[in-house]
Amino acid sequence: MSRDRRPIARIWRGRTAASRAAEYLDFLETKGLSGYRATPGNRGVQVLLRTEGDVAEFVLITWWDDYDAIRSFAGPDPERAVYYPEDDGFLLEKEPNVTHYEVVG
DSSP, rough: GGGGGGOEEEEEEEEEEEGGHHHHHIIIIIIIIHHHHHHHEEEEEEEEEEETTTTEEEEEEEEOOOOHHHHHHHHHHBBOOOOOGGGTTTTTTOBBBBBEEEEEO
């Protein structure tokens, strides 16, 4: 697979109170994940959850055809994280950026 045709994995992390993890997951399912899935060029999404003490960490890995598809979702700067107004009520902090990886295997 040539370098310019490799799919891209986009990784976002967010932390919420463990007591609100199920509620935040419901929010993600109804708002965030549907936004990913509705964007042409999105190949899917995986949600990971880890709870330590009173903090729950979510890691979302989304799979994309290319950076143009990511820009369709995220806007002109694909490195910027996308947040919804409701995130302010859930997240302990909002990281400004995401991380991208080329899928090579």
